[in-house]
Amino acid sequence: MATLVSDNLDEVERSISDTAPCHYILKIQSFSLLSKNGIEKYESGEFQAGGYKWKLVLYPNGNRSRNVKEHLSLYLVFVDVSSLFRHGLEVHADFRFFLLDQSKDNYLVVHDAKEKSRRFHRLKHQWGFDQLIPIRSFNDISNGYLLDDTCVFGAEVFITKETSSGRAECLSVMKDAISCKHVWKIENFSKLESEYLESQAFFSGDQNWKIQLYPKGRRHGSGTHISLYLALEDPVTLTAGSKMFVEFTLRVLDQMQSRHIAGKGINADTIRLITFIFIKHIIS
Secondary structure, eight states, rough: OOOOOHHHHTTTEEEEESSSSSSSEEEETTTTTHHHHOOOOEEEOEEETTTTEEEEEEEETOOOOGGGOOOEEEEEEESSSHHHHHHEEEEEEEEEEEEETTTTEEEEEEEEOOOSSEETTTTTTEEEEEEEEEEHHHOOGGTTTTTTTEEEEEEEEEEEEEOOOOOOOOOOOOTTTOOOOOOOOOSSSSOHHHHHHHOEEEEEEEEEEEEETTTOOOOGGGGTTEEEEEEOOGGGGTTOBBBBBBEEEEEETTTTOOOEEEEEEOOOSSSOOOOOOOEEEEEE
16 A cells, blocks of 8 residues: 555644535444444545546544554545556645534644645555544544534545656556366257357456357368357456456367367457457367
8 A cells, every 4th residue: 555644743734614625525424333333444435626536535443554543544545546557647636634513513624734735646546644633532522523423524635736757557466366167068059050159257367257159160260160269258348458467278078088179378468359369179
């Protein structure tokens, strides 16, 4: 996780405002049920500000991954991280968080005093405050932040600068990948009239896959071979230019003598609109 804004008292500025936040308001009812139901983190819906999409991430009992205790933690997250990678985009933003005092009808405003503008980029797309407010102060009825188990947070985000550092790439390797076996049984094969068939989708390696069969062959195998492919179920959902390294085996079972026909493939090409390597065998 990217390093977040530390919450030393010298770096955080708190003030009072009668004006509601102009970009986003998050109202939480039955706030105590978050902790009672073991919800350590809550992510808000998306909202637009400065031409970009954002969301808030709230830790009701503090961000344990950063050893935060006895405080609420609140962060601002840049949603479309893929655009940061594709275009090498850097977005500088001045943001502030709001907490409604429901008794006085005004807001506690929290913002960074040390560095007014924060830089969101491909390696760091989350900023915020580890210690937004002490839990004891938040729960104190006299402060008006939590009344009838209801609270209201808010956010304002103002873009101060946009820069582009050129194209970028991210490589993610799956640790201890688990192999998956999928069997597709086709009945009445000799009566097939379709040019090609597709199996039901199956899940492996965080993706949905399917097998494609061309009974009369395809491309170089047309008319002489049976062509078999492995394909993503919905490749258009991948980011443009994405690459995926996949090792797979396609096999046609010999149901009588177990002399199976198999082809093993390794593919690291761009996966977008094209299927994978195919294997083929001669029709006897």
